[in-house]
Amino acid sequence: MALIVQKYGGTSVGSPERISAVAEKVARMRKAGDDLVIVVSAMSGETDRLIKLAKAIHSDPSPRELDVLLATGEQTTIALLSMALEKIGCPARSYTGFQVHIRTDNVYGKARILDIDESRVREDLKKGRVVVIAGFQGADQDGNITTLGRGGSDTTGVAMAAALKADECQIYTDVDGVYTTDPRIVPEARRLDRITFEEMLELASLGSKVLQIRSVEFAGKYRVPLRVLSSFEDGPGTLITYEENEMEAPLISGIAFNRDEAKLTLRGVPDKPGIAAQILGEIGKANINVDMIVQNVAADDTTDFTFTVHRGEYKKAREVLARVAQDLKAREVNGDDKIVKISIVGVGMRSHAGIASQMFKTLADEGINIQMISTSEIKVSVVVEEKYLELGVRALHTAFGLEKTSQSTV
Amino acid sequence: MALIVQKYGGTSVGSPERISAVAEKVARMRKAGDDLVIVVSAMSGETDRLIKLAKAIHSDPSPRELDVLLATGEQTTIALLSMALEKIGCPARSYTGFQVHIRTDNVYGKARILDIDESRVREDLKKGRVVVIAGFQGADQDGNITTLGRGGSDTTGVAMAAALKADECQIYTDVDGVYTTDPRIVPEARRLDRITFEEMLELASLGSKVLQIRSVEFAGKYRVPLRVLSSFEDGPGTLITYEENEMEAPLISGIAFNRDEAKLTLRGVPDKPGIAAQILGEIGKANINVDMIVQNVAADDTTDFTFTVHRGEYKKAREVLARVAQDLKAREVNGDDKIVKISIVGVGMRSHAGIASQMFKTLADEGINIQMISTSEIKVSVVVEEKYLELGVRALHTAFGLEKTSQSTV
Numbered sequence: 001m002a003l004i005v006q007k008y009g010g011t012s013v014g015s016p017e018r019i020s021a022v023a024e025k026v027a028r029m030r031k032a033g034d035d036l037v038i039v040v041s042a043m044s045g046e047t048d049r050l051i052k053l054a055k056a057i058h059s060d061p062s063p064r065e066l067d068v069l070l071a072t073g074e075q076t077t078i079a080l081l082s083m084a085l086e087k088i089g090c091p092a093r094s095y096t097g098f099q100v101h102i103r104t105d106n107v108y109g110k111a112r113i114l115d116i117d118e119s120r121v122r123e124d125l126k127k128g129r130v131v132v133i134a135g136f137q138g139a140d141q142d143g144n145i146t147t148l149g150r151g152g153s154d155t156t157g158v159a160m161a162a163a164l165k166a167d168e169c170q171i172y173t174d175v176d177g178v179y180t181t182d183p184r185i186v187p188e189a190r191r192l193d194r195i196t197f198e199e200m201l202e203l204a205s206l207g208s209k210v211l212q213i214r215s216v217e218f219a220g221k222y223r224v225p226l227r228v229l230s231s232f233e234d235g236p237g238t239l240i241t242y243e244e245n246e247m248e249a250p251l252i253s254g255i256a257f258n259r260d261e262a263k264l265t266l267r268g269v270p271d272k273p274g275i276a277a278q279i280l281g282e283i284g285k286a287n288i289n290v291d292m293i294v295q296n297v298a299a300d301d302t303t304d305f306t307f308t309v310h311r312g313e314y315k316k317a318r319e320v321l322a323r324v325a326q327d328l329k330a331r332e333v334n335g336d337d338k339i340v341k342i343s344i345v346g347v348g349m350r351s352h353a354g355i356a357s358q359m360f361k362t363l364a365d366e367g368i369n370i371q372m373i374s375t376s377e378i379k380v381s382v383v384v385e386e387k388y389l390e391l392g393v394r395a396l397h398t399a400f401g402l403e404k405t406s407q408s409t410v
Numbered sequence: 411m412a413l414i415v416q417k418y419g420g421t422s423v424g425s426p427e428r429i430s431a432v433a434e435k436v437a438r439m440r441k442a443g444d445d446l447v448i449v450v451s452a453m454s455g456e457t458d459r460l461i462k463l464a465k466a467i468h469s470d471p472s473p474r475e476l477d478v479l480l481a482t483g484e485q486t487t488i489a490l491l492s493m494a495l496e497k498i499g500c501p502a503r504s505y506t507g508f509q510v511h512i513r514t515d516n517v518y519g520k521a522r523i524l525d526i527d528e529s530r531v532r533e534d535l536k537k538g539r540v541v542v543i544a545g546f547q548g549a550d551q552d553g554n555i556t557t558l559g560r561g562g563s564d565t566t567g568v569a570m571a572a573a574l575k576a577d578e579c580q581i582y583t584d585v586d587g588v589y590t591t592d593p594r595i596v597p598e599a600r601r602l603d604r605i606t607f608e609e610m611l612e613l614a615s616l617g618s619k620v621l622q623i624r625s626v627e628f629a630g631k632y633r634v635p636l637r638v639l640s641s642f643e644d645g646p647g648t649l650i651t652y653e654e655n656e657m658e659a660p661l662i663s664g665i666a667f668n669r670d671e672a673k674l675t676l677r678g679v680p681d682k683p684g685i686a687a688q689i690l691g692e693i694g695k696a697n698i699n700v701d702m703i704v705q706n707v708a709a710d711d712t713t714d715f716t717f718t719v720h721r722g723e724y725k726k727a728r729e730v731l732a733r734v735a736q737d738l739k740a741r742e743v744n745g746d747d748k749i750v751k752i753s754i755v756g757v758g759m760r761s762h763a764g765i766a767s768q769m770f771k772t773l774a775d776e777g778i779n780i781q782m783i784s785t786s787e788i789k790v791s792v793v794v795e796e797k798y799l800e801l802g803v804r805a806l807h808t809a810f811g812l813e814k815t816s817q818s819t820v
Contacts, residue, residue, distance in 0.1 A: 016466035050486070054493060056426035061493040068504050069489035072482035076460070079479035083464060083471040094478050098508060099553055120553075143509055143530075 002167040003035040003125070007135060007157030010044035011174045012231035013077050016084075019043075022172075022231065023084035026130060030090055035125045037160055039135045040081055041153040042073025063108035067137075067147045071096070074134035074153070082132045092130040095120070098145060102138035102156065110149035113138060113156070113218075116163040133160060151212025158215045162222035169224050170237070171211060176230035177238035178203065178210055180402035181255040185390050188403035192238050192253060199253045200226075200240045202345045202379045216240070251355060252346035252400040255393055261291065261341050262314035263306060263372065263383060264321055268331025271303040279305060279324055286320045288313045292341070292374045292381065302331070306372060308383065311337050339371065340389045343381040344396060356380045362399040368392050412577040413445040413535070417545060417567030420454035421584045422641035423487050426494075429453075432582075432641065433494035436540060440500055445535045447574065449545045449567040450491055452483025473518035477547075477557045481506070484544035484563070492542045502540040505530070508555060512548035512566065520559035523548060523566070523628075526573040543570060561622025568625045572632035579634050580647070581621060586640035587648035588613065588620055590812035591665040595800050598813035602648050602663060609663045610636075610650045612755045612789045626650070661765060662756035662810040665803055671701065671751050672724035673782065673793060674731055675716040678741025689715060689734055696730045698723045702751070702784045702791065712741070716782060718793065721747050749781065750799045753791040754806060766790045772809040778802050 006026070013019050022038075030036055050069050054061045061069075078094035085092035100120055104111035124131045135153025138146050148155050154171055161169035177191040178200065195203075197220045204213040210228055219226045219240065229237030269275055276295060283290055292308045309317045314337045321333050349355040356373075359380055363370060368391065372383035384392055397403065416436070423429050432448075440446055460479050464471045471479075488504035495502035510530055514521035534541045545563025548556050558565050564581055571579035586601060588610065593599040605613075607630045614623040620638055629636045629650065639647030679685055686705060693700055703717045719727045724747045731743050759765040766783075769790055773780060778801065782793035794802055807813065 016463060020467060053426060053486070053490060057430060057490050058493040058497040062496050065489045065492040065496070065502075065504055068492075068506075069486060072485045072489075075482045075485070076463070076479060079475045080463060080467055082475040082478075083468040086472050086475070087468040094475055096478075096555075099555075145506075145509075 001033045001035065003037075003164060004029070004168050004170060005037045005039065005157055005161040005164065005166045006170045006172060007039040007153055008041065008172045008231055009153065009174070010041040010046070012172050013040050013081065014044040016080065018231075019077070019080050020084045020087075023081060023088060023090070025231075027085060027088050027090040030130055037121060037125070037131045037133060037164065037166070038081065039133045039153055039157040039160060040074060040077040041135050042070075043077055046073040046076065064144060067108045068145050070147050071134070071137045071145050074136050078132045078134045085130055085132070090130055091128060092132055093124050094132045094134075096134045097137035097156070098139045098143075100133060102159070104138035104140055104146045104148070106140040106142070106144065106146065108144075108146055111138060111140070111146035113148070113159045116159055118160070118163040121160075121164065148214075151215065154212045154215035155218055158218045158222075158224050158226065161224045161226075162218070167225070168227055169219065170227045170229055171215075172229050172231040173210060174231065175210060175228070176233060176235050177228050178240075179254065181393055181397055182257070185257075186255075186394050186397045186403075188397065190403060193236060194239050194241050195253055196347050197240055197242050198378055199345050199347055202343070202376070203254055203256050250346060251348040251352055252344050252402065253348075254345050255396050255400075255402070256343045256345060257389060257393055258341045259386070259389065260311045261308050261339050261383065262311045262317075262337035263292075263308045263335065263339050264314075264317055265304055265306040265334040266321060266325055266328075266330050266332075267304050267334060268302045269305050269328055270330075271301055275303075275328065276305065278328070279321075280307075282320050282324050283307075283309075283317060286316060288317050288320070292372055292383065294372050294374065308339070308341070308372070336371075338386045339383050340386050341381050341383050342389070342392050342396065343379050344400065345379045347378050349380075350377055358399065359396060362395050363388075363392055366391055366395050368395075411443045411445065413447075413574060414439070414578050414580060415447045415449065415567055415571040415574065415576045416580045416582060417449040417563055418451065418582045418641060419563065419584070420451040420456070422582050423450055423491065424454040426490065428641075429487070429490050430494045430497075433491060433498060433500070435641075437495060437498050437500040440540055447531060447535070447541045447543060447570055447576070448491065449543045449563055449570060450484060450487040451545050451563040452480075453487055456483040456486065474554060477518045478555050480557050481544070481547045481555050484546050488542045488544045495540055495542070500540055501538060502542055503534050504542045504544075506544045507547035507566070508549045508553075510543060512569070514548035514550055514556045514558070516550040516552070516554065516556065518554075518556055521548060521550070521556035523558070523569045526569055528570070528573040531570075531574065558624075561625065564622045564625035565628055568628045568632075568634050568636065571634045571636075572628070577635070578637055579629065580637045580639055581625075582639050582641040583620060584641065585620060585638075586643060586645050587638050588650075589664065591803055591807055592667070595667075595803050596665075596807045596813075598807065600813060603646060604649050604651050605663055606757050607650055607652050608788055609755050609757055612753070612786070613664055613666050660756060661758040661762055662754050662812065663758075664755050665806050665810075665812070666753045666755060667799060667803055668751045669796070669799065670721045671718050671749050671793065672721045672727075672747035673702075673716060673718045673745065673749055674724070674727055675714055675744040676731060676735055676738075676740050676742075677714050677744060678712045679715050679738055680740075681711055681713040685713075685738065686715065688738070689731075690717070692730050692734050693717075693719075693727060696726060698727050698730070702782060702793065704782050704784065718749070718751070718782070746781075748796045749793050750796050751791050751793050752799070752802050752806065753789050754810065755789045757788050759790075760787055768809065769806060772805050773798075773802055776801055776805050778805075
């Protein structure tokens with residue numbers, strides 16, 4: 001008998017019918033003997049409906065009150081799912097984040113979980129009940145309602161699993177696992193049975209939408225065994241593990257990409273200490289997140305400084321940079337918002353030389369010019385022109401043999 | 411500077427526009443210097459929407475989970491109203507029933523308030539904030555969310571006012587006060603500036619929809635000065651008072667009526683002790699509320715026993731009574747669900763004889779036959795055929811001079 005925390009997202013609980021289907025699934029597993037804690041999101045569309053209501057009143061509503069409003073979304077789902085479970089004879093109890101003392105800091109809209117008092121949940125489990133918990137929400141130490149921000153329900157699931165020392169945290173979503181790359185671009189893309197925590201972290205940060213990066217970080221911190229599965233079809237999903245067996249690790253586990261990128265270059269910057277900090281300091285003050293940063297080796301006494309930002313912040317970043325350029329007496333500001341990032345990820349590359357050069361050669365063979373390169377221990381990212389995205393991803397998927405069905409780590 | 415608790419019902423906060431209008435009203439009063447605590451209901455239609463969602467999942471949902479679901483309705487309103495207040499520069503803070511520790515018993519769906527910890531509200535008031543509180547909801551001692559049942563937001567308002575020892579509890583609704591009778595039936599009906607607590611209690615119990623009887627009882631227990639006003643137009647409304655000045659009291663303050671009545675008669679019941687208890691015991695076991703009860707003086711060794719119930723429970727009551735009649739060997743069961751109750755209410759009648767007979771004569775002059783009579787210290791109720799309702803109410807309104815504009819208690 002295992003203790004499992006399951007999380008169902010907005011699409012999985014998007015209608016009374018779907019909620020009833022989730023209840024059937026949960027009741028089946030309960031009957032099989034597992035102790036179950038279910039974390040749910042708001043029904044799909046509900047959060048948007050609430051935000052629309054708020055915007056009808058205030059274009060920039062108070063973050064505290066917005067959290068009070070949004071927290072009703074998951075509260076609705078927990079009540080409905082508990083009703084659905086009881087209807088089919090499966091005893092259940094719902095709790096809001098407030099009720100099970102999911103204590104967070106007081107940063108409304110993107111609070112971080114500090115602590116969970118899991119005693120009440122354990123009591124209910126002992127009585128044979130399924131416990132249904134509102135994701136995405138908690139309360140600060142003064143009892144103000146907070147929300148955890150986008151994807152926060154995943155984090156609630158992982159945090160509950162950590163607090164309860166659950167045997168597994170299962171994230172049910174509309175895909176059936178983590179793929180070698182996006183199947184819409186590469187039809188041969190393959191579901192991975194397992195992936196290491198570090199690989200998942202890279203994939204999440206690179207824009208794979210399967211799991212929120214915060215929840216993956218949280219899982220890593222407490223070593224919570226995490227599994228991604230489909231709400232709509234049965235299957236083993238993908239297990240995120242903490243063991244690495246390098247003997248068996250594949251070189252590359254997956255290929256991630258991110259369309260929403262833009263790059264900015266400051267040319268002819270005086271090459272002296274403190275310049276990078278000065279440029280990024282101004283960008284940071286404007287609340288713009290920077291992704292890749294590349295500084296070329298100085299030619300004469302000036303250097304070029306390039307970085308990428310989210311495409312939506314390109315204009316704002318360019319304005320900031322124009323001011324910085326004047327202050328630094330830099331030669332010029334260039335930019336391009338028609339770029340994408342493609343990354344190969346795999347723990348196996350740690351122990352194998354030549355992975356990066358194989359990547360560059362594959363792209364060159366297709367006539368794709370690489371504009372920027374950035375590497376980490378288990379990842380190589382390149383920036384290329386947007387129009388080469390599909391071609392580049394497909395070529396790399398084949399070059400690294402990802403379509404093969406055998407997977408040595410399974 | 412006074413401390414005022416105001417309660418706004420579902421119609422008053424039925425849309426973002428109306429919520430903004432309430433905010434304007436509240437901000438104006440705050441500027442005038444009063445400390446304000448605002449209790450709100452769910453937006454009109456919202457509770458029905460939630461119940462529909464629940465019914466799509468379970469025809470008879472768990473009362474506990476239904477309360478978790480319904481409590482989201484007021485939570486939505488408190489957030490939106492607080493946003494609307496802050497938008498116009500009026501600092502505000504919202505709280506759910508759970509957050510301000512409105513402690514109730516654990517009868518889901520119709521919980522009773524046991525206790526309120528008002529310290530948090532006082533702190534906010536001290537800081538110059540308007541405090542916005544979710545009506546209709548609380549939490550039991552184990553932290554389960556409860557709701558107070560129909561009209562529960564009025565009760566929350568009164569209970570908050572009692573806990574804070576507020577100077578006045580103002581109930582904003584879609585009528586501008588308590589009337590001598592329903593203006594839809596008697597166009598000359600007049601708004602009362604004042605009414606005594608006991609009169610209000612009788613009017614509420616007689617089906618006047620202005621205030622929920624539980625909230626009036628609660629107000630009486632703690633002597634909370636209660637005022638009924640319109641959300642949509644300015645005006646003094648009607649103040650419910652606890653002082654009586656019999657010298658000045660009008661004989662009759664108002665005429666109430668109730669359409670939703672039905673009567674049942676058990677004829678030829680053996681006239682011996684315990685019979686009434688036996689009949690009403692069975693009715694009570696079937697969860698049917700009995701209103702008027704009349705037992706005639708026994709002729710020979712049997713008696714007739716008549717009582718009224720809500721029209722919706724007529725069929726069920728008749729079935730129960732058929733069984734009881736067999737057990738008691740009663741002669742027969744009669745019933746009529748085409749009756750109404752008309753009542754005259756006024757503290758003045760205590761010190762004046764002849765009020766009841768004036769009522770009976772007025773009805774007789776119109777050819778209206780009285781089927782049942784029931785009296786209390788400040789009320790006389792009669793049951794008549796349904797078709798005589800309007801005629802009877804109008805005749806009594808004129809006979810007791812209620813259309814006159816002078817009102818001695820003002």
